[in-house]
Amino acid sequence: MDHKEVGRYWNGNAEAWTELARAGYDEYRDYLNTPAFFEMLPDVDGLLGLDIGCGEGHNTRLLAGRGAKVIAVDISTVFVQHAQLLERGQPLGINYQVASAVELPFCDSNFDFATGFMSFMDIAETDCVLTEAYRVLKPGGFLQFSITHPCYDTPHRRNLRDENGLTYAYEVGDYFRNLDGVITEWLFSAAPPQVKEGLPKFKVPRFTRTLSQWLNLLIEVGFIIERIEEPCPSDETVHECPRIQDTQVVAYFLHVLASKPGKSVA
Ligand SMILES: C[S@@+](CC[C@H](N)C(=O)[O-])C[C@H]1O[C@@H](n2cnc3c(N)ncnc32)[C@H](O)[C@@H]1O
Numbered sequence: 001m002d003h004k005e006v007g008r009y010w011n012g013n014a015e016a017w018t019e020l021a022r023a024g025y026d027e028y029r030d031y032l033n034t035p036a037f038f039e040m041l042p043d044v045d046g047l048l049g050l051d052i053g054c055g056e057g058h059n060t061r062l063l064a065g066r067g068a069k070v071i072a073v074d075i076s077t078v079f080v081q082h083a084q085l086l087e088r089g090q091p092l093g094i095n096y097q098v099a100s101a102v103e104l105p106f107c108d109s110n111f112d113f114a115t116g117f118m119s120f121m122d123i124a125e126t127d128c129v130l131t132e133a134y135r136v137l138k139p140g141g142f143l144q145f146s147i148t149h150p151c152y153d154t155p156h157r158r159n160l161r162d163e164n165g166l167t168y169a170y171e172v173g174d175y176f177r178n179l180d181g182v183i184t185e186w187l188f189s190a191a192p193p194q195v196k197e198g199l200p201k202f203k204v205p206r207f208t209r210t211l212s213q214w215l216n217l218l219i220e221v222g223f224i225i226e227r228i229e230e231p232c233p234s235d236e237t238v239h240e241c242p243r244i245q246d247t248q249v250v251a252y253f254l255h256v257l258a259s260k261p262g263k264s265v266a
Contacts, residue, residue, distance in 0.1 A: 001124055001181030003102045006205050007075035009183070010122070013202040014078035016187070018056040023195070025188040031241040033118060033253055034059055036231035037146055040257055042266035044068035047112035050136060052101045052129070052145075053119020057083030057094065063115060064092040071106075073099040102128035109138045112265040116145035118253075121153070124181060126209055130221045139262025143223065149230065149254045150211040155179050159246055167246035178213075181205040190243055214254075223258035230254060 024030065037059070045067030051060045054072035056079055064070045072094055074080050083096045099105050101116075102125045114133045123129050133143050156173035185201040209217075218225060230251035238245050246252070 003100050009203050009205050011076040011078050014076045016199045018082045020188050020191050025191040027190045027241050031237055031244055032231050032233050033146055040229050050111045050114045052116045055079050059117040064094050071095045073097050075100045104132045104136050106136045108135050110136050112141050114143045118146050120145050121147040127217055130217050134221045137260045140265045142259045144257045146255045149251045152250050167249045170250040179206045179208040218258055225258050227257040
């Protein structure tokens, strides 16, 4: 499966995804991933950034709120239309474009930084995504991205819960088998049945790579790995949002900060 076919699946997901995410049902994003991402992000005030795989633009807007001038791309026209509509109503100066991460329509060394919020693991051509991000960064620029954790988002995975419904362990298997576009169907688990009713399930093509494949690709492309995080919520956060208790048991997500060699822009 190539990026164009993947894009068609995401375009089909975009209406329901936008509706549910904006209604607050993407709890892993809102309570864990996004706060952790922004905690690690270097100062972007006054920098020119590219957000790759921006979806409906929630995190892009937070980036712009940090003072960055942001261009954002997504392969799905429907997602980009939703992001543009919000931008028109509440402008933050974001320029949204329909484009694929594997063939970015920008010249070399154009951006101070690039971000990918939970999008890179959804793209078949993992090597091209990193090569393209590297190409469009200025020397000294940085890339920060979050993905599902390669060690726990494995072809076989099972959440083991106790009699109270609390996760106590996570079973993984088939780690070394790279999935290439296996379709999984789901909706955000936080959305109640009456909200989900009538909505088509997301159809998400799954691609799995091992941890060493991800890190070695970054190194082969030329990036310097600056920092790695595996977000784990505090007890207070889990108290506020009990459904993400499972993310205290294993690392569901991996966040990477890497730089292109050169004098730092940050
Ligand atoms: C899990 S969603 C994340 C969206 C958004 N970054 C967020 O944090 O809410 C993954 C996104 O990657 C996009 N995507 C998938 N393949 C892509 C590609 N080749 N180029 C650009 N975006 C892509 C999808 O359309 C989707 O918006």
